[in-house]
Structure formats: C-alpha cells, structure tokens
Amino acid sequence: MSKLPPSFYTRPDSVTIARELLGKHFYSSFDGVLTGGMIVETEAYSGENDAACHAHLGRRTKRTQIMYETGGISYVYLIYGIYSLFNIVTNTAGTADAVLIRAIEPTEGLPEMQLRRGLTKIEPRLTAGPGLVTQAMGISTVHNGVSLFGNEIWLEDRGDSFSDEEIIAGPRVGVAYAGADALLPWRFSVKGSKWVSKAKPKY
DNA sequence: ACAGAGATGTACT
C-alpha cells in the first residue's frame, strides 16, 4: 500500500494534519507481527506557542528535542509512569509540532492486540485511548524517534476519508493546566465511532 | 451510573 510521504508530515499546520489523519491507517510490525487500524481520534500540539505542548516557549530537553526534528518521525514518551503515548512529529526542522494518536479502529492483528491488552474479547477498550493504542500495538518509549518511512511503524492512506459533518472538533483531553489553550478545538474524532476514547476534557 | 484512588517513571521546581 501507499505510505504517507514526507510531504504529508512536513506541512506547517499540525491542526490540519491532525484533522486529515482521521481515516488514515496506522501500523506497527515487530518480529513479523503486523498490528494496526484506522485512526479515529487525534490531537494537535503546536510547538512553542501552545501552552499544552511539551515544547512550549521553545523548551528543549532530552525529552522534547525529538519534536524539533523534521516531520515524519515518532515522539513517544512515558506518562504517569505507565503508559507510552505515540505522537507524530510534523512541520520542518526547528519547529516542535506534533500530533497525538488517541484511538484507532482495529483492523490488523486483532488476536495479537487482544493478547497484549490482556482482554478476553474484542471491545473498545482494546484501542480507545492513547495509552491503549500503544499497548495494543506494542509501541513503547524505545520507539521514540523512529522514522515513519521504515518497516516498524508507518501510516498509509487506504482511501478512507471523512467529511466535516462526520468529524467532531473539541478541546483536548488532560491539558487543563494549559489555561486558555486548553479550550482550543484541537481534538478531532470520528462522529459515532465506538472506537473513540471515552475521555472528556475538564474545564 | 459515577467518584475516588492507586499505579509508577521521568522531567522539572
């Protein structure tokens, strides 16, 4: 299939990219095991001007430096000591934009993902949430900085897309500390999909 | 159904 090209990721507006990622397919392949599905929920983060972004005010640390790279690589970090959250770095080198993948509709490697999640049946809890997607797909912080043009983690356009009427734009989850920026409608999800996370932003 | 708490590593004050 057709992997998303570098030109998809290097564009300057992470909000547009987050919106367009709905319907794209997200895959991982480790030790010959292919898992993944269609993206149904994302959030945009916009570098130094975004109080919710780890790179707010141009912050550069060991953790955030990867976000300043050219778009098309992963940014994976550990949250709450337990969960790995997978982001796609966007924009050109020197900017620190990223898009968080929050939920997918599983299509590949269902048995393996179910095993990794420790579930007895296929249900939304398999991949409905950023910490759950990574667990199901076997992604952890060791995959920070991985190219999305290689053979471990990548995205494809398989012809699925959604009109504006089929998409919900709302505030991001878990970023109340960001003040006014927490209200920005930078979380996108597919309306009516049972695979979207249940999390609700707090104001 | 909803609320509260615990889990547990890394970054940063």
Added chain:
DNA sequence: GTACATCTCTGTG
C-alpha cells in the same frame, strides 16, 4: 517534592 497529553479497579448509589 510535585506534576504529568492515562487507565483500571473498587466502592457506593
């Protein structure tokens, strides 16, 4: 020491 782009489990209605 505190906070964190989360999720699960347990107790209560």
